[in-house]
Amino acid sequence: MFRRILDIAASALLFGFVACSDDNPSGSFDVPAYGNSSSSVETVLGSSDGVGMSSSVVGGESSSSVIVNSSSSAKTPKNTAACLWNASKGDYLVNTGYDPDSTRGAGLWYNISDDPDGGVTEVYSPDVCGFETSEYECAEALVEYCGSYCAEYRFRKGTSAEIFGGMGFNVAGIEEPYVSYALRYGDISDWGGVCVTYAADRDVLLRLYSDDDTFYQVEFGKSTEFVEKCVTWDALNAAEASKHVSSIRFIMPGADGTKGHLSIAAVGKYDAYGACDVDGYAYVLPKSSVDEGFIVLRSSSSGQRASSSSSPRGDCTEPKEVSEMWNGFAAPLTTVETGLDNGTETSGYWFSFGDYMSGVGSVKLPQPLGIEYTTGDEIYDYCMGVCGELEFSKEGYLGVGFHVAGIVDPSEGNSPAAKANISSWGGLCVTYASDTDLEVILAYTQEGGFGNLSRMPKMTLPKSIELKTACADWDNFMTVFSEVSTTFMTSILFAVQGEANAKSRINIRGLGKYSEKKNFCSTGEDPFVSGKKGLVIK
Incomplete structure (x- = not known):
């Protein structure tokens, strides 16, 4: 029923998976106690791609370092000039400012998992990408279908220290697409931090990567509705690191044999009042859908069913x-x-x-x-x-x-x-x-x-x-x-x-x-659908 995205199309993750294995810390990594305050900031150790290097990352301050903005409660208008990507407006690339010609994959969404370090978590996305579809066309199709960037994770225990799935984007892309997959770095210190609009049925970790080995992390709690959360670089102790960033990723930790769903609808620069006005609500696709369980963004003017x-x-x-x-x-x-x-x-x-x-x-x-x-x-x-x-x-x-x-x-x-x-x-x-x-x-x-x-x-x-x-x-x-x-x-x-x-x-x-009439008279069972009539006209 579902389609597994192993490498989104192999070429798509040439832009993404190259630096993902440090999302799978090795033996020295202490897995955080997930499920605490949705606005807490953790102290984390990052590790390299299996070469034994690790670096300590200083976490943030109090739980108040994360600001929550919801469309239903916000009284002050959001600073929409700070919005970098809003799926409800038809955007499919995060406008990082580092790839105006869209040739290096900057701002292009991709899927990640614990697979590179021995994990066996499976990442699924709706099957909207045709055979040999380019990574850009595929990302656009996914965003159009979901109204966001959405995925399902089927968590399985392998040999990696963490069990997780996730999604992310590279800030400046890669050096030479299809030739050299070395990541480029961008200075995003002027963002001041980041605002993210998301919905998730499990806790989510935002990770800022300052090099191949080091990330800064904040925990966002699960949310059944799309909510915008904003955090400053200072709160992440990443003011200096934000001058040299390879990627921003959203990690969903899981437990063996369980599932998780994540949907991200907008990303913006930090603003205390929020950056992106997202038009819509979270809708979980029903059992009748081939993509059952996925969290998608539906227009606020739309109903779920007639x-x-x-x-x-x-x-x-x-x-x-x-x-x-x-x-x-x-x-x-x-x-x-x-x-x-x-x-x-x-x-x-x-x-x-x-x-x-x-x-x-x-x-x-x-x-x-x-x-x-x-x-x-x-x-x-x-x-x-x-x-x-x-x-x-x-x-x-x-x-x-x-x-x-x-x-x-x-x-x-x-x-x-x-x-x-x-x-x-x-x-x-x-x-x-x-x-x-x-x-x-x-x-x-x-x-x-x-x-x-x-x-x-x-x-x-x-x-x-x-x-x-x-x-x-x-x-x-x-x-x-x-x-x-x-x-x-x-x-x-x-x-x-x-x-x-x-x-x-x-x-x-x-x-x-169309008619606004609603109270229709009952006319009983349909003989054909109920099976009282057959397929042969007699």
């Missing part, structure tokens, strides 16, 4: 009242009435989709769908909607959907779908049944298909064999981008993300433009 409700008949709204585009409760239409056809009369035709070429699986239907089957409308009478059974051969997406404006040129066999502006709809109302959580995806076609569906705007409808009606405005569609764009969509998909050998049944019974 609200759905059903009530006994009486003082309630009939689902058909919000199903003006597609109504399976009456004599169903053969197409979704989008009102946005591009003149080809190909909009709104239902189709099934899945990555058949990659063997994800198949969508079994009572009758084929698509514009080439214009005379076959028995499926709509049989399902009172559009229904199908999804069979997964391996992990991926399967489902049904329709093109909003149709296709560009019906005379061409591989003509792409036409773009459409659906912003005026305000959102969607969906009446459905599904025995697995169902994702409604605002898709746009790319060369060769829909591209990466996990990165497209979506809302999640909870599984239910009873018919449910849910209405959500566009702000409730979660997206990896700063906001949902509804001006260039081509298709609306109803998809299940499944695992190998899984099966799922879905039925889309009604569709309409």
Whole structure:
């Protein structure tokens, strides 16, 4: 279900892992008693890459040396001019000032673990990086997906003194990318310290590396919400060391056989009132997600799921009242009435989709769908909607959907779908049944298909064999981008993300433009999804 990032793409950690083994102190290192005050500062010994050298690092002062700023409690505006990286603004590189051309890897996020010194902790990141994707494109994709830089750590005991995972960035990058991996050093004394906005389900250590062997450390506590914490170089006893810094890293210590999740959303120079205004809240991806447990940043205007409700008949709204585009409760239409056809009369035709070429699986239907089957409308009478059974051969997406404006040129066999502006709809109302959580995806076609569906705007409808009606405005569609764009969509998909050998049944019974109505009448179980109806039309 998860993808292990061994070296983020090998080349990405040419920028990062070269100096990571000193995060794995050798036998002389006394592991601190983690879990104390979230704002305490430790005295730590750093060690070299297995050559026996160590150097004492003087820790900070009292627990008040760490200043906590939260968006909910801050009364004084933050000094946003001091913000160096804010994922909620679309940034993916920390602006250290040492690599303006982005050629040396300065400010590029990377993953680290206890692996170089014999540890076996595994680091996982969402699978959003394509094969041979550059380290910059990969980092950008991860930040877009998470709304932050996020990772999961599966802690395992090896032969290293510490068990940990983490992430970090180099201040000035490396000397000669892909040739010499010697780290460059930068003077960041003018920062005065550092502010970090993060969420974590375990304690986190911030480490400032002044050379290959020495780091200065402060402990930040776990936080279920994104919180900004600021610490000065003086509090770290690193005023002089801050003139010669290779990297800043965030380490999550763990215990054998446990997990941890860390998500960093912003980094800035020190300011007592904070440096970065982060727009959003911490959201833990649910069990229905392939990235279950990851902590991501969601826009503060977005909801986690579309609200759905059903009530006994009486003082309630009939689902058909919000199903003006597609109504399976009456004599169903053969197409979704989008009102946005591009003149080809190909909009709104239902189709099934899945990555058949990659063997994800198949969508079994009572009758084929698509514009080439214009005379076959028995499926709509049989399902009172559009229904199908999804069979997964391996992990991926399967489902049904329709093109909003149709296709560009019906005379061409591989003509792409036409773009459409659906912003005026305000959102969607969906009446459905599904025995697995169902994702409604605002898709746009790319060369060769829909591209990466996990990165497209979506809302999640909870599984239910009873018919449910849910209405959500566009702000409730979660997206990896700063906001949902509804001006260039081509298709609306109803998809299940499944695992190998899984099966799922879905039925889309009604569709309409957004409505604020919530109290919908209950119409009972869906015969197809509940299994009372089979796949064969009789």
